[in-house]
Amino acid sequence: MAIQYPNGKIYTPNKNSLKTIKKDYTFSNRGKTLEDELNDANEYYLLHEIAVIYKKPIPIQVVKVDYPSRSGAVIKEAYYRTPSTTDFNGVFKGKYIDFEAKETENKTAFPLKNVHLHQVEHMQKVSHQDGICFLLVRFSALDRYFYLPFEKLHFFWNRMLTGGRKSIALIEFEEHAIEIATRYSPRIDYLKIVDYLKD
Amino acid sequence: MAIQYPNGKIYTPNKNSLKTIKKDYTFSNRGKTLEDELNDANEYYLLHEIAVIYKKPIPIQVVKVDYPSRSGAVIKEAYYRTPSTTDFNGVFKGKYIDFEAKETENKTAFPLKNVHLHQVEHMQKVSHQDGICFLLVRFSALDRYFYLPFEKLHFFWNRMLTGGRKSIALIEFEEHAIEIATRYSPRIDYLKIVDYLKD
Numbered sequence: 001m002a003i004q005y006p007n008g009k010i011y012t013p014n015k016n017s018l019k020t021i022k023k024d025y026t027f028s029n030r031g032k033t034l035e036d037e038l039n040d041a042n043e044y045y046l047l048h049e050i051a052v053i054y055k056k057p058i059p060i061q062v063v064k065v066d067y068p069s070r071s072g073a074v075i076k077e078a079y080y081r082t083p084s085t086t087d088f089n090g091v092f093k094g095k096y097i098d099f100e101a102k103e104t105e106n107k108t109a110f111p112l113k114n115v116h117l118h119q120v121e122h123m124q125k126v127s128h129q130d131g132i133c134f135l136l137v138r139f140s141a142l143d144r145y146f147y148l149p150f151e152k153l154h155f156f157w158n159r160m161l162t163g164g165r166k167s168i169a170l171i172e173f174e175e176h177a178i179e180i181a182t183r184y185s186p187r188i189d190y191l192k193i194v195d196y197l198k199d
Numbered sequence: 200m201a202i203q204y205p206n207g208k209i210y211t212p213n214k215n216s217l218k219t220i221k222k223d224y225t226f227s228n229r230g231k232t233l234e235d236e237l238n239d240a241n242e243y244y245l246l247h248e249i250a251v252i253y254k255k256p257i258p259i260q261v262v263k264v265d266y267p268s269r270s271g272a273v274i275k276e277a278y279y280r281t282p283s284t285t286d287f288n289g290v291f292k293g294k295y296i297d298f299e300a301k302e303t304e305n306k307t308a309f310p311l312k313n314v315h316l317h318q319v320e321h322m323q324k325v326s327h328q329d330g331i332c333f334l335l336v337r338f339s340a341l342d343r344y345f346y347l348p349f350e351k352l353h354f355f356w357n358r359m360l361t362g363g364r365k366s367i368a369l370i371e372f373e374e375h376a377i378e379i380a381t382r383y384s385p386r387i388d389y390l391k392i393v394d395y396l397k398d
Binding site: 046049051052054056057058059060062072073074075076077078079080084085089090091092093094095096097098122125126128129130131 | 245248250251253255256257258259261271272273274275276277278279283284288289290291292293294295296297321324325327328329330
C-alpha cells in the first residue's frame with residue numbers, strides 16, 4: 001500500500017522555519033543518514049509545535065572520569081552498552097510514540113538481523129500499553145522509505161522464529177507497510193502516517 | 200493535599216516479584232538515591248505490565264574511541280553534555296508520561312536552581328502536546344515525596360522569573376502538590392497519582 005500524502009497544511013514561514021529552509025535548500029539531502037533525516041523531521045515538529053520527539057542518547061557505561069580543571073569532567077574510559085529500548089520516543093497529540101529506524105543497502109529485502117530481540121520485546125510492551133509503535137525502514141539504494149506498524153513487524157519476526165525467511169522482502173513492504181512519499185520539508189514526514197492511522 | 204492510597208490491588212506473587220520482595224526486604228531502602236527508587240518502581244511497572252517507563256541515558260559526546268580487540272570499542276575521551284529534556288519518559292495506558300526527579304537535603308524548601316530552564320521549556324512543550332508532565336521531589340532529610348504537576352511548577356518558576364522567591368517552600372508543596380505516601384513495593388508508586396489525576 002503506497003499512499004501519497006497531499007501537503008494539507010498551508011505553509012506559514014517564521015523566523016525559525018526560514019532558517020530551516022535555507023539549510024535544506026543549500027545542502028539538499030545528499031549524504032544524510034536516516035538518523036539525520038529523522039532528527040531534521042523532529043526538529044521541524046518541535047519548532048512547529050506538532051510533536052515532541054527525540055532520539056535517545058546512546059547508553060554509555062562510564063568507568064573512569066578525570067577532573068583536569070574546574071571547567072569540567074573528561075571521561076577517560078567508557079564502554080558502549082546495548083540499548084534496551086528503541087531509538088526514538090516522544091509525544092504527539094497526547095499519544096506516546098515509540099519507534100526504531102533502520103536503513104539497508106539491500107535492494108530487495110530488509111534483513112531482520114538489523115532488529116534486536118530486546119527491541120521487539122520493548123515494542124511489544126509499548127503496544128500493550130496502547131503506545132504507537134513502528135519500524136521505519138529506508139532502502140537507501142532505492143531512496144524508498146517504509147512505515148511498518150509493530151503488528152506487521154511482529155508477524156514477520158515470528159515467521160523468522162518459526163523457521164521462515166530471515167528478512168522482509170521489498171515486495172512485502174509494498175504490500176504490508178505504508179510507503180512514505182518524501183516531501184520538501186520535512187523530508188520524512190512520518191507523523192502524517194501516524195495521524196492517518198490513528199483515526 | 201496529602202492523599203493516602205490504599206493498596207487496592209490483590210497481591211499475586213510470581214517468580215519475578217518474589218525476587219523483588221527478597222531484595223527489598225533484605226536491603227530495605229537505606230542509602231538509595233531517588234533515581235534508584237524510581238528505577239525500582241519502573242522495573243516493577245514493567246514486570247507487572249503496568250507501564251513502560253525508563254530513565255534516559257545521560258548524553259555523552261564521544262571524541263576518541265579505541266578498538267584494542269575485536270571484542271569491542273573503548274571510549275578514551277568523551278564529555279558530558281547538558282540534557283535537553285527531562286530524565287524519565289514512557290507510556291502508561293496509552294498516555295505519554297514525562298517527568299524530572301530531584302532530591303534536596305533542604306528541610307524547608309526546594310531550591311529552583313535544581314531545575315534547568317531547558318527542562319521547564321521541554322515540559323511546557325510536552326504539556327502542549329497533552330503529555331502528562333510533572334516534577335517529583337524528595338525531601339531526603341524528611342523522607343517525604345511530592346508530585347508537583349507541571350502547571351504548578353510553571354507557576355512557581357514564573358514567580359521566580361518575575362522577582363519572587365527562588366525556591367518552593369515545603370508548605371507550598373503541602374498545599375499545591377500531592378504527597379506520595381510510600382508503600383511496600385514499589386516504594387514510590389507515583390503512577391497511582393497519575394492514574395488518580397487523569398480521570
